[in-house]
Amino acid sequence: MSAGSANLEKIKKLLSERQLRANDANAQKSTGPRTEEGKQKIRLNGLRHGLTGQVSIMTDDNRRELDAFCDPIIARLSPDGPLELQLAHLVAHSYWRLNRIRSIDDGIFALGHTPQADVLLSEATTFMRSSKDILNITLYESRINRTLKKNMDELRALQTERKAAEEKAHEEAQLLHLLAIHQGQTFDPQTAGFAFSSEKIVFLVERKRQLKQARALSKSAGNTPTPIRPTQNAA
Secondary structure (H helix, E strand, O other): OOHHHHHHHHHHHHHHHHHHHHHHHHHHHOOOOOOHHHHHHOOOOEEEOOOOOOEEEOOHHHHHHHHHHHHHHHHHHOOOOHHHHHHHHHHHHHHHHHHHHHHHHHHHHHHHOOOOOOHHHHHHHHHHHOHHHHHHHHHHHHHHHHHHHHHHHHHHHHHHHHHHHHHHHHHHHHHHHHHHHHOOOOOOOOOOOOOOOHHHHHHHHHHHHHHHHHHHHHHHHOOOOOOOOOOOOOO
16 A cells, blocks of 8 residues: 555544544534424334334324224234234234224315215215225225235134144143152153143143033033022112
8 A cells, every 4th residue: 555545544534533523522412303393303203113123103192092002902812922923913003004094095085075065976076086096095905904814814823833732732741740640750841841830730630630520520410510690689
């Protein structure tokens, strides 16, 4: 490298260091937007989702509404593990998007309605003027429905597979537990490679024993157990 080139590199490095120091100083002085226009711009804050790392841009109010809508659906789907949780999130968000699409569709017709015109005439006129937009909304809704069905099918398949594996593991652990009792030994399911506790196995064994007794009693009585109805206190 020539002397001129070396000096040029030193100058670039020096300027870069000065620029970094200037940027740090400016950052310390920044207090955020002060004008109403600037404050409106930052209302659409980006939030990086803790699970997926996806950045979503929406107002704080919309985000609260989204969470309030999606969280109960996700809880109702009872996902277990990251893959089921991801699919449950996709399902809930698809329902949210469907509602939003329908709201937009309602809005288009509401904008085209005039108090002086007949409702049916206003809707017909709006459809003719905005048919392309309405068609796009219909296409978006169809795509969301297909995505929703696909994700629901995948989630149900995963849950069915998981529950079948859990039932098989429970059955095997119960048999090994009974074998250990017969041999005068103690069975530790975790040592045997199972992911649940000894208390869980004891509970399952006892429940199976009680259910067997209840079915035998019901069979010997020749009828099904009569449901117990709560008594009402006299007024």
